[in-house]
Amino acid sequence: MNQPTPTSTVATAESLLAIDIGTINTRVALFDVVEGAYRFIAAGSAPTTVYAPYRNVTEGFNLAIDNLQQLTGRQLMGSDAQLIIPSHPDGSGVDRCVCTLSAGGPLRVIAVGLLEDVSLQSVQNLIATTYAQVVGSISLNDQKITSQRLDSIIRLQPDMIVIAGGTDGGASHSVAELLEAVGLACYLLPKEQRPEILFAGNQALLEPVKAELAPLASFQGAPNIRPSLEAEQLLPAHKILSDAFRKAKIRRLDGLQILDAQTGGFLMPGAAAFARTIRFIGKDLEHKRRGVLGIDLGAGSTVLAASFGGDQYLDVRATLGMGAGLPALLKQTSLANITRWLDVEVAPAVLQDYIYNKSLFPASLPVTTEELAFELAIACEILRVAIAKARWTPPARLVGAVHGFLPPFESIMVTGSTFAQANSNPRLMLTLLNAIQPVGWTTFVLDQNQLAGMLGAAAEVAPLLTVQGLRDASSFVNLGMVIAPVGRANPGDPVIRVQIKYSDGSETENEIKYGTIDMIHLPPGQTATVKLQPLHGFDIGMGLPGRGGTMKNVSGSEMGLVVDARGRSLGLPEDGFARRELLKKWLSMLAS
């Protein structure tokens, strides 16, 4: 995952079309050079057509292109129904094209590893970096004989088998024993049903394993994800996994090969593209020695991507989304855990019906404020579940770390139509605060046009576009800077003093009480110096509890400074009425 580095800050005159084939919609976004810099021009969309009756992604793509052509007046498709590449002097066509994909459901994967809590765990961690679902596993601990493993593979009919095991130079006989069932299954399955094979184990075995399995199925080798017992390295294998994902999807989704060809083979999983964008931001903010978090809440999946300096983290919850798979959320949390985020009284059964009905019509939209509140409450709980399962191990000595809580993130970017459509910044901010519960200080950024993944894909061919695209404030809306002190106090006790010196010379000072949220206006266009002094031993990540600090050139934003003094972890009253009243109070504080 080498990151292209822009060598110039002047954009060459090349336009780019980014395609995103999502679970619900296929979107196309046009970027072009305006006054020497890349700009987002417009986006078109249409329903994704991997589904019946079309079962071909190009139908939705063509309709999305029609939509974009109508919006821009620019001809992108030729009379031969092919994209015009490169652009013509008359302004038609585009020079480059990239494509991301999250549609078509997760790949069904069998994980193969030697020991359950070592290589098998690493395989599962690797699989969690793309849209894939582990449907079965094989290991020395599974107490099965070869023929049982064989039957299991044939019964499950996976799209892919990912194999690890053996440290480099370590076990080989045991790995070969596990692979016997894989080889037999590939031999027995009809050719069109044979899974992609990815081997990321003991490198001494790579060639023999390849010789055994490559004649039977599509095989790819990757560096060992567990080169030693102590070390796990997923990134090199992740890139190869992404390519295996691409191949598996091209085999299964009609029309995808055409789009892949138009991108020059740059089709990539949407999650990987999104993670690349987060890495770009992480690189840009590396000097702050803090992390960057990206959250993509989609119809089919939830993606957490984090960057901690050079360390990357990507976690794709491939069955946790706002669409057809929504009922699966109830296997991971309770209805009560969702209704706790609602400020209106709703019987759990009503919410359960809502969830199941939404899954039947995943593209439908909330018309009433009550249904929008349902959507945000569900989104909140999905994020809670995803974050609770995150396996990030941020490097020590990150600036702003508060032990036992969310790692310190300089910026948290959220994307996905649920957020983009929320249309109420206070409600969105409260949802994000409740779900993510950041500590110390951070800035929430909303990817309003859902471009983050597209920009990550574009980095492959036009890294400067990614850099300049991310600076587009009309697409990436700074929702507000959040200050969240951690500690214990009695409700009403002041826990932090915030002094602000605005760029126009005016000053304010606020003491924020425990149990409240306060919003301090710092509108877009203004900057300020913010002095923070935690009280009563509260910790804001300045190194020690009670230690304060000063932040210069804090940029204004939609909601200015939001001080979340409700404590961590956030506690809610057991009593339903009291809880709803408190949620209303918090919302009104943010809306004031």
Add this chain to the structure above:
Amino acid sequence: MEASIRHIIPITTIARDRVLPKAGRVIVRKGQKVAPADVVAESIVAPAHILLDIARGLGVPADQVGQYMQRRSGEQVEADDIIAGPVGVGKRVVRAPKAGKVIITDSEQVLLETQGRPFELRAGYSGVITDLVPDRGVRIETTGALVQGVWGNGRMDAGVLTVLASRPDEPLTSDRLDISMRGAVVLGGIITSTDVFSMAAEVPLRGILAASMPAEFLPVASKCAVPIILLEGFGQIPLNTAAYKLLSTSERREAMVVADTWNPYTGARPEVVIALPTAGDQAYPIDSVSFRAGQTVRVVRSPQRGAVGLIHKLLPGKVFLASGLSAVCAEIRLENGENVVLPLANLEVLV
């Protein structure tokens, strides 16, 4: 914008592919008439495999196994048949632990595939076989009324339709079911108790068509042996008027209940087909359509969920909704006379 489609059609030609999960044998011929319970294809599914270690079993080195092998790939064996041996004075042999087929023999091992369980693919529809998919299945065509639903419990059957719903929202309770309905498919409104499922199995019914039920009934409904189709969704949603009119006027006709689960990739939906005698060919249902004024639509989401109306006009640009969202919308004249503006994403065209 392309529209979602729901088929509620008084008379049409329905073509459905019925395909085995695994290659097998098609046992009907093209042009043959079939009834819903007829088997159209069969195969053996879920065979188990046994890996026999011949070298160890015979107690000989791997390179000597070949000379003792008695069976070759592709041969059928019965239980206790000798696979390899005898060896030595003790006449050691390796026998087949079960009947099956020898799949692979190599220098040390034999892979035996034992008999799986037979799987019979039933027609599901009464109609005519119009096409054969070699080793896989058939295409069946039938003519009749077609009503598609939103949820099914994965079963199928057929029976005479009995209408228990005197209005679209009439609760369907177990006390409405009795032995006189044995073999019937019943049309009810809203299922309000899980007793309905146990009573349906007891009678037994051949199918339940209902508008809606609470989602909390799903664990019980999913296990019910009687096919169940929900035509509207979860909660307490009355049956839409188009489906109600069509089904309630089809009493005493044969209803084929295919309670498939919705599969967006294949397009399979739970559906009921009412067999109708016809004169002449009927058109196939339309598979894709764009929104336009004059279409009959059903609303899929609150606050008008389940209501049927006509698209009066498509609105230009995007419209702000009460929720604060903006979306491409249409003005709909509902059957109750109300005019509402709704997102196209919340509409299904009834064709």
